[in-house]
Amino acid sequence: MHELAIVDAVLDQVCEEVRNCGAQGRVTRLDLAVGCLSGANPDSIRFAFELLAPGTLVEGAAIRIREPRALCSCRKCGLRVEIDDLTAACPQCASRDVSIEGGQELLLESIEIEESDGNQNENRSSQENP
Numbered sequence: 001m002h003e004l005a006i007v008d009a010v011l012d013q014v015c016e017e018v019r020n021c022g023a024q025g026r027v028t029r030l031d032l033a034v035g036c037l038s039g040a041n042p043d044s045i046r047f048a049f050e051l052l053a054p055g056t057l058v059e060g061a062a063i064r065i066r067e068p069r070a071l072c073s074c075r076k077c078g079l080r081v082e083i084d085d086l087t088a089a090c091p092q093c094a095s096r097d098v099s100i101e102g103g104q105e106l107l108l109e110s111i112e113i114e115e116s117d118g119n120q121n122e123n124r125s126s127q128e129n130p
Contacts, residue, residue, distance in 0.1 A: 002039075002040070003041060003044035003047070004048045004051070004052070006040055006045060006106070007045060007049050007051075007052050008052060010030070010032070010049075010108055011052060011056055011057075011058060013108050014027060014030065014057060014058055014108065014111055015056075015057055018057060018111065018113065023113045023115065024115060025113045025114045025115035026057070026060070026061075026113065026114055027057050027058045027061045027111055027112070027113055028060075028061055028112045028113065028114045029061055029062045029063070029064060029110075029111075029112035030058065030061055030062070030063050030064070030108065030110070030111055030112075031064045031065075031066065031109040031110040031111075031112075032045070032063065032064070032065045032066070032106075032107065032109060033065075033066045033068055033105040033107040033109050034065050034066070034105065034106060035067070035068045035069075035070065035102060035103040035104045035105035035106065036067060036068070036069055036070055036084055036103045037070045037085075037086055037100070037103035037104045038103070038104055038105060038106045040106055042065045042067055045065065046063060046065070049063050066109070068102050068103055068105050069082045069083075069103055070082065070083050070084075070100055070101065070102050070103025070104070071083070071100070071102055072087055072090065072091065072099075072100055072101075073098060073099050073100075073101060074090035074092065074093060074095055074097065074098050075095070075097040075098065075099070076090065076093055076095035076097050077090060077092055077093040077095065079091070079092045079093070083100070083103070086100065087100070
């Protein structure tokens with residue numbers, strides 16, 4: 001389950017981001033983008049988060065995962081269609097002159113921190129491949 005390694009890297013990134021912004025509160029929520037073609041399973045990421053979060057800066061934090069879709073664009077017939085799996089040919093005309101857009105994201109998008117005075121602070125991050 002490579003999602004354990006992914007979540008471990010996300011936790012390292014969260015700690016670094018929180019340290020860099022000088023926040024003093026606890027992390028209350030993480031927002032991730034896990035594209036359908038990223039090779040990572042969102043449910044496995046949630047499970048790995050539950051295993052690794054206790055005793056860390058993100059213990060008790062919610063994790064919200066956005067699952068961006070991928071588009072296959074055919075240069076021959078002009079079709080643009082959402083896909084769930086990597087494809088090498090247009091689903092309509094079978095041309096191999098296609099491009100795949102999106103769906104490969106694996107990003108820590110934001111960190112929400114409850115500062116010691118009870119106020120919410122959001123730290124945005126968009127570093128790819130945690």
